[in-house]
Amino acid sequence: MLQDVLPGVNISEPTRKGHPEVVANRRFLHTIPEIGLQEFKTAEFIESRLDALGLAYERCTPTGILSMIDGRDPGAGPVVMLRADIDALPILEATSHEYVSTRPGFMHACGHDTHTAMQIGVARRLVNEGFDKGRVKLCFQPGEEGHHGAEKMIAAGALENPKVKYCYGQHIWAGSPTGQILIQGGPVMAGVDRLEISLTGKGTHAAQPQSGYDTVYAAAQVITALQTVISRNIDPLEAGVVTVAMINGGTAHNIIPEKVELVGTIRWFDNETHEIIKKRVPEVVTGIANALQVQAEVRIIHEHFPTVNDDMIAEIVRQEAVQIVGEANVITRQRTMGAEDFSDFAREAPGAFAFVGAQNPSKDCVWPHHHPKFNVDEDAFAIGSELMHRVCLRLLELPA
Ligand SMILES: [Zn+2]
Ligand SMILES: [Zn+2]
Structure with missing residues (x-):
């Protein structure tokens, strides 16, 4: 499917194989949207997926989840945190697709359902394929939409025990076409x-x-x-x-x-x-x-705070993005006055935040984030999953 829509896009076989599950998980999450700090059903679903992968986890806050995946030699590399936000918005959904919200007045209108599903997909790859050095801390963060979820997780010790050395997060982006990735060093969100x-x-x-x-x-x-x-x-x-x-x-x-x-x-x-x-x-x-x-x-x-990308990590993300979508589709000069509380993590541990284009007029995925008709191109999940997995492996190679 991806090759037809996006000639030249380079998605590895494991990501391709895991893609239907990412789509299914995202569609399920889309039906049960919960607003910031109330994500109890969402958290239970995430835990059920982590159970299926044989991963231990803990609730760092009432709905914030942390889980560790160890490399073959955990002490020889850094602790890399991957972060997905999990909350929805108080919006009455006005789409007509089959996975529409079953909770009137609530909607995943920012795409955090896709972030959660992609990160679970990446976790599956990390577990199945393993990695040599270091440890990966999976962070499923509640309350990104103005509820200070990141701040609450940090206050509860999310970045300690083990101490996070580098962090990475990404946002599905309806403002850019499927096949584009946006990444640059310095401040990217206001x-x-x-x-x-x-x-x-x-x-x-x-x-x-x-x-x-x-x-x-x-x-x-x-x-x-x-x-x-x-x-x-x-x-x-x-x-x-x-x-x-x-x-x-x-x-x-x-x-x-x-x-x-x-x-x-x-x-x-x-x-x-x-x-x-x-x-x-x-x-x-x-x-x-x-x-x-x-x-x-x-x-x-x-x-x-502004979301400020570490130059070295942003360059790693850019290099991996180029491998997936090609140089011409990696946008390095585009920032937004929107905000993100990933900024709180990136202030504590060097990190980067990328945007994964998911706009597709042929699928009516043209509406902006927080709009009642917001939707994104599911093909972009393969690009986002591939990017997160590649970036994670690169960060694990950095000094501990
Ligand atoms: Zn939002
Ligand atoms: Zn968002």
Whole structure:
């Protein structure tokens, strides 16, 4: 099948043989989506698959699973962690395929079901074929979608006993066609802060604005002025985002409200940009608020660090990707302002995070991540499985 769709793609025989099982596991997982930190049925399914492989495992957090696979000489090589996230999203699925969610209101709309299934497939290969040096720690991580699952696993000791030396993760990617792999060193996904602004003025009759201090007008000015932080304070060659995504205030057409709340997101790749944004956002907001006689409170709350790939490991991933899909299909200059809590692992142990293209218009796999019609090309699982297995073997060759 793959050769027909993707001439020239180089998938090894064991991955090819394991592919139907990866597809079946993913389809099953797709029918039982569970949101972050509630993945109890998902975890049971993963454990049943690990049981079938004869692997021991432990719950590191209530739904986070760790399992070890030893090489023939475990002490002679490093501990390499492979990570798959396992959670779904609170979205009502609107696809019509046969493995549609059986839990209305919940959906694997980011593809974490595919990550879990591919990692189980890689585990099967590692068990069946074995490897010489080192140990592989399989990490099935809950709560990636804003539930800080990685942070919780790290706090529970996921990277210790044995200590993880290198880590690797990947995301199925609906934004790129099947047959492409995206990998590069340095920051690949953004850091995230949540932005909350409260503006408090003096409520009054909407027909007598002179008797109050207008928070709605102030909110309009604040939102407009905040756009200068990126356009005027950040080097145009650097990337950043300040978005106000929610405005809450007011109860009637004839009342100027006492309070307006603004909520949004801040994104960045490098620390310098982050520091400028963190300094300028409160300055701009309070400056405008002072001028308009309202009080401002600004809260910038940490959500995620940028996902920063280690250059040496990213190069290993690139080399293996080239072996699978060819040089022309390995994209090394594409980053996203989306975020990933794999970043937490990569801050503790050098690692890399790659993207595996899975867009295919002929199968209606064209909808973006988190969309009710999101779906991915199953052929891409063979590419993702092959990549993860190859990268794992290469990392195991690195110094312990
Ligand atoms: Zn997502
Ligand atoms: Zn995701």
